[in-house]
Amino acid sequence: xxxxxxxxxxxxxxxxxxxxxxxxxxxxxxxxxxxxxxxxxxxxxxxxxxxxxxxxxxxxxxxxxxxxxxxxxxxxxxxxxxxxxxxxxxxxxxxxxxxxxxxxxxxxxxxxxxxxxxxxxxxxxxxxxxxxxxxxxxxxxxxxxxxxxxxxxxxxxxxxxxxxxxxxxxxxxxxxxxxxxxxxxxxxxxxxxxxxxxxxxxxxxxxxxxxxxxxxxxxxxxxxxxxxxxxxxxxxxxxxxxxxxxxxxxxxxxxxxxxxxxxxxxxxxxxxxxxxxxxxxxxxxxxxxxxxxxxxxxxxxxxxxxxxxxxxxxxxxxxxxxxxxxxxxxxxxxxxxxxxxxxxxxxxxxxxxxxxxxxxxxxxxxxxxxxxxxxxxxxxxxxxxxxxxxxxxxxxxxxxxxxxxxxxxxxxxxxxxxxxxxxxxxxxxxxxxxxxxxxxxxxxxxxxxxxxxxxxxxxxxxxxxxxxxxxxxxxxxxxxxxxxxx
Numbered sequence: 015x016x017x018x019x020x021x022x023x024x025x026x027x028x029x030x031x032x033x034x035x036x037x038x039x040x041x042x043x044x045x046x047x048x049x050x051x052x053x054x055x056x057x058x059x060x061x062x063x064x065x066x067x068x069x070x071x072x073x074x075x076x077x078x079x080x081x082x083x084x085x086x087x088x089x090x091x092x093x094x095x096x097x098x099x100x101x102x103x104x105x106x107x108x109x110x111x112x113x114x115x116x117x118x119x120x121x122x123x124x125x126x127x128x129x130x131x132x133x134x135x136x137x138x139x140x141x142x143x144x145x146x147x148x149x150x151x152x153x154x155x156x157x158x159x160x161x162x163x164x165x166x167x168x169x170x171x172x173x174x175x176x177x178x179x180x181x182x183x184x185x186x187x188x189x190x191x192x193x194x195x196x197x198x199x200x201x202x203x204x205x206x207x208x209x210x211x212x213x214x215x216x217x218x219x220x221x222x223x224x225x226x227x228x229x230x231x232x233x234x235x236x237x238x239x240x241x242x243x244x245x246x247x248x249x250x251x252x253x254x255x256x257x258x259x260x261x262x263x264x265x266x267x268x269x270x271x272x273x274x275x276x277x278x279x280x281x282x283x284x285x286x287x288x289x290x291x292x293x294x295x296x297x298x299x300x301x302x303x304x305x306x307x308x309x310x311x312x313x314x315x316x317x318x319x320x321x322x323x324x325x326x327x328x329x330x331x332x333x334x335x336x337x338x339x340x341x342x343x344x345x346x347x348x349x350x351x352x353x354x355x356x357x358x359x360x361x362x363x364x365x366x367x368x369x370x371x372x373x374x375x376x377x378x379x380x381x382x383x384x385x386x387x388x389x390x391x392x393x394x395x396x397x398x399x400x401x402x403x404x405x406x407x408x409x410x411x412x413x414x415x416x417x418x419x420x421x422x423x424x425x426x427x428x429x430x431x432x433x434x435x436x437x438x439x440x441x442x443x444x445x446x447x448x449x450x451x452x453x454x455x456x457x458x459x460x461x462x463x464x465x466x467x468x469x470x471x472x473x474x475x476x477x478x479x480x481x482x483x484x485x486x487x488x489x490x491x492x493x494x495x496x497x498x499x500x
Contacts, residue, residue, distance in 0.1 A: 016115070016122055016190045018044055018052035024189055030182045034127060035063035038175050039165045040111075042182060043126040049081075049088035052123070056081060066129050066160035075151045084126065087112045091124045111176060113183040117190060125183045130167055130175065216249075216256065217400050218393040222385035226253075233380055234260040239332065241317075241377050242355040244384030247434030250355040251315060253384060258311040263351055266310025269303050274319035281324055283340050286331075292341025304337050304348050311351045317377065318358035318369065329373045352377065387429040387436065392500045394425055397433060401440040414447060420455040425498045427462045 021027055021044060031042045041062050044052040054060055056077040062068040070076035091112045110128040114121065167175050216223070230253070233240065240257060242250045251270065258268045276284055279293075287302030303312060314320075320328065331337050332352060336345040354377045363369035387394065398416065406413045416424070420443075429435055439459060447453045455463060 016046070016052075016186065017193060018046070020193075021186060021189065022053065024185065026185050027182060027189075030178060030185065034175075034178055034182075038127075038130070038167060038171075038178075039064050039163075040127045040130055040175075041067045042179075043084070043128060044123065044186075045084045045088055045126055046123040047088070047092075047121050049085035051081075051084060064129060064160075065163050066157070069156045069160045070152065073152060080128075083110060083128070087126055088124060092121050111179050113176075113179045115183050115186050117187055122190070125179055125186070127175070127179045129164065216252070217396050218390060219396065220385075220390035220393045222390050223393065226382065226384065229380075229382060230256065230260070233257070235262065236380070237262070237351055238379040239351070239377050240353045240380045240382055241360070242353065242382050242384060243360075244355075244357065245386050245430075245432055246357050247432035248384040248386060249433050250384055251313065253382065254311075254313045254353045254355060257353060258313075258351075261311070261351070263310050267307050268311050268313065269307040270313040270315060271303050272315045273324075274316040278321045278324060281320070282327070285324075286327065286337045286339050288340035289342045292339070296341065299339075302337065302339065304331060304350055305346065307350045308348050309350075311353060314352060314354045316356060317354040318356040318360055318363060322370070325370045325373050329370065329376060332373075332376050387432045391425060391497065394436070395421070395500070397436055398424065398440060401437050402444070405441055405444045409444065412451065414444065414450070415452055416443070417452055417454045420453060420458060422498055423455050423458055423462055423465070426494070427465050 034040050034042060041064050043054060046052055054071075056071075057074070060071070062071060071080060087110060091114045109130055110126050111130050112127075113125045115123045115125065216227070234257070240254075242253055244250050254270070255268060258264060271281075271284060273281060283292075283296075283300070283302070285302050285304055287300050287305060288296050290296055290298050314328075327337075331348065331350075335349065336347055338345050360369050360374050360378070364371040364374045387397075398421070402415070403413055424436075424439075431438075439462065442459065443453050443457045446457045
């Protein structure tokens with residue numbers, strides 16, 4: 015369906031209407047495939063360019079005649095093979111030019127240029143016009159006066175008039191086609207994002223991850239605020255995106271901001287926007303991220319780093335759904351779902367007064383804790399395989415593999431930087447490996463290679479009987495082997 019409301023904002027169409035009105039003294043109507051007016055509501059006040067149009071549209075009986083004209087012209091243009099036609103109008107002495115709007119042979123409506131007076135009607139019998147006006151209960155004097163002002167169109171002017179009206183219809187088709195393509199592209203991208211961020215596309219089959227998937231599935235239809243807690247590098251933003259693209263707001267914008275990346279004043283402007291002249295450098299009005307995320311989702315990363323005054327402003331938006339730009343006085347209404355993330359213990363921060371308790375309970379409606387990698391070590395082989403396959407594909411090389419000893423070292427390491435650290439390590443190994451299909455442990459970073467070497471020696475019992483020490487070492491090695499092989 016054509017977005018008729020948007021047509022009034024299209025510069026080319028508005029300019030063509032101005033030209034037709036100025037040169038040919040005609041009014042342009044948009045009519046849909048059912049014959050319904052889309053840029054004029056019968057009975058509403060509108061400034062018409064043509065005197066006859068104004069006289070006819072001023073009375074209810076005349077409005078019915080215009081409606082009848084729209085229905086009849088729609089029916090005729092739908093059946094016509096040509097793009098435009100000149101047809102009898104509601105009065106026998108005046109006519110309208112109609113141009114078809116069709117996309118892929120589908121009739122979507124028409125453009126009506128009304129009224130027009132071809133030269134061949136000047137010699138016709140105008141008594142019929144008087145009879146029609148009288149039958150329609152229109153003021154005959156006003157009709158005659160208006161008709162006397164009609165501009166006669168003939169010869170080359172008539173051809174040019176037709177071309178301009180057809181051009182209006184063509185611009186509408188072009189606009190509709192372009193908008194349809196954009197919407198199809200947006201839908202395709204949203205579908206792709208939705209597929210990409212499906213919960214079952216996340217890498218991890220461990221018990222902590224399965225518990226998290228279960229919670230994500232429960233909240234996917236919710237509009238509640240979610241607090242995502244976890245260490246750096248655990249994938250909090252990835253989970254926030256998954257929540258958005260599996261929610262009713264998936265067609266809206268997903269906007270993200272790192273609260274620790276801005277000082278207080280900059281974050282204020284970034285979140286809530288500012289008006290021109292609010293501060294030095296504010297040369298024009300600027301929308302904030304809350305407005306940009308209207309009808310969508312705003313992800314506040316590192317919310318624990320937000321200053322106390324910013325916490326107050328955020329609380330107001332969450333409670334009232336309104337914000338005031340920097341330097342502004344008028345509040346603005348926004349409809350935004352907020353997802354927040356932090357690697358800090360907000361509960362402890364509320365006890366020390368660093369974080370507002372009322373804001374904590376407002377953002378912590380649903381709490382989701384992302385497990386660190388050391389608590390889901392059985393997922394490490396899956397993550398390593400994924401990063402290896404993706405890295406080799408990006409570099410256009412054959413898939414490489416890690417040597418057994420390298421896998422053991424990776425498994426033993428606690429990964430304080432979590433998944434991000436693991437991802438960077440695999441990328442580093444791929445670069446250093448060159449053409450080698452199998453990557454040895456000596457390619458790993460020294461911190462990973464050396465981890466646990468000394469502690470294992472120190473952990474062996476050197477006092478007491480040799481048999482007991484050997485049994486203890488054997489148990490330790492079996493336990494480590496079971497961990498490595500899952």
